[in-house]
Amino acid sequence: MRTKVVSFFSDGVRLQGLLRLPDEIASGPIAALVHGPGWLGLADAQSYVPWHEGFTAAGYGVLAFDYRGFGASEGEPGWVRPEWQLEDILSAVTWLETCPEIDANRIGAYGMGGTGGGNAVLAAAVDTRIRCVAAQSVVADGADWLHRMRRESEWVAYRERVAADRRTWVSDGSGEMVGPREDLMVATPERAALSPKKDVDNRIAEQFYLRSADYIMRYRPIDHVHRIAPRALLMTSVVGDVVTPEDHAVALYERAGAPKKLIRQSGTSHYRSYVENRDVLLTQIVAWYDQYLRFSPVSSRSMDREETVEYLNRDALPSAP
Numbered sequence: 474m475r476t477k478v479v480s481f482f483s484d485g486v487r488l489q490g491l492l493r494l495p496d497e498i499a500s501g502p503i504a505a506l507v508h509g510p511g512w513l514g515l516a517d518a519q520s521y522v523p524w525h526e527g528f529t530a531a532g533y534g535v536l537a538f539d540y541r542g543f544g545a546s547e548g549e550p551g552w553v554r555p556e557w558q559l560e561d562i563l564s565a566v567t568w569l570e571t572c573p574e575i576d577a578n579r580i581g582a583y584g585m586g587g588t589g590g591g592n593a594v595l596a597a598a599v600d601t602r603i604r605c606v607a608a609q610s611v612v613a614d615g616a617d618w619l620h621r622m623r624r625e626s627e628w629v630a631y632r633e634r635v636a637a638d639r640r641t642w643v644s645d646g647s648g649e650m651v652g653p654r655e656d657l658m659v660a661t662p663e664r665a666a667l668s669p670k671k672d673v674d675n676r677i678a679e680q681f682y683l684r685s686a687d688y689i690m691r692y693r694p695i696d697h698v699h700r701i702a703p704r705a706l707l708m709t710s711v712v713g714d715v716v717t718p719e720d721h722a723v724a725l726y727e728r729a730g731a732p733k734k735l736i737r738q739s740g741t742s743h744y745r746s747y748v749e750n751r752d753v754l755l756t757q758i759v760a761w762y763d764q765y766l767r768f769s770p771v772s773s774r775s776m777d778r779e780e781t782v783e784y785l786n787r788d789a790l791p792s793a794p
Contacts, residue, residue, distance in 0.1 A: 474525065474529040476493050478490075479492045483541060483560055483565075486546070488561060490536055490539065492534065493528075493535040499532070503579075504762070504766045504767055505576070506534070506580075506583045507596070509537075509540065509558060509596075510585075511590070513653060513677050514586070515676060516537040518672060519672045527751075528755075531762075533759075533766075534569075536565055541557055542557075552685055553688065553689060554685065559595055562582070566602050580604060581765075582597050582605075582607075583607050584611070585609045586747075587716070588612055589608075591611050594697075594698055594701070597701045598700040599697065603704070604705075606704070606706045607708075608708050609747070610716070610743060610746075611710070613693070613694055615692030617721075619657075622659040634649075635684075635686045648682060650681065650683070651680065652680065653678075663744055695728060699728055699729060702732075707757070708733075709736040712738065715742075717743060732780070738750055738785045739784070
């Protein structure tokens, strides 16, 4: 896998990314995937590398980048604003259109985890330049996502706190700063035990604006997913996922049009699934892109019936040699 550091602008803010390409130089432009990081993620996270290696080995380019205010990109840190992240993804698509190595008619989206998955769905829903989507562990409704991290009494108090902060912004022009893993998303015991993002955690701002919660509560890919069809959508979920509830992916699948596919994983957990099931999922995701992103410009197919729910039971997989 060859990697080039690149930069481009989104709303006048310079973003930095990594363009990853196959080792073998292609004879012409290739299909490519835009990968906006997941929750509090960065483009150069080590957890993304095996996935990018799998995509580039299959002949795809991958553009991973840092959202504004994160990592090597410019912009004010301390915000999670999905509408900004959406605009950054669409700017990344535009940059790929200018890239001589990339076929501008064959750009797909890839998302991994929470808002990373939700952003890929939302970007494809609002921009037809994205021809195919694969997203893992997807958030469908930001308010429901934040709610289910908290007891009901905590949720009521939290909403009151966010509302009070909203009024402070109106009167004072600023607001409360909070820890993003305690007062925005609430970290699960699995995350604390596995530290899946330990290589990037110390490069994420320690304090974020509580106002970010206001914007996350407005975040609803579920309202837009139907607009992706007849472009193709593949999603994965984990049964019993306590980080990103599985029913978010199920709800998105039910509302999406064909062609669509949902891979439901059992016998694993949110963070473990990215490692334990990686080879199986990579095979399926690459096959999805091969079918819908590498289409011949003169081919045709009926998509009305291409709807699939597939169950991947980790406990039933053969042991590794």
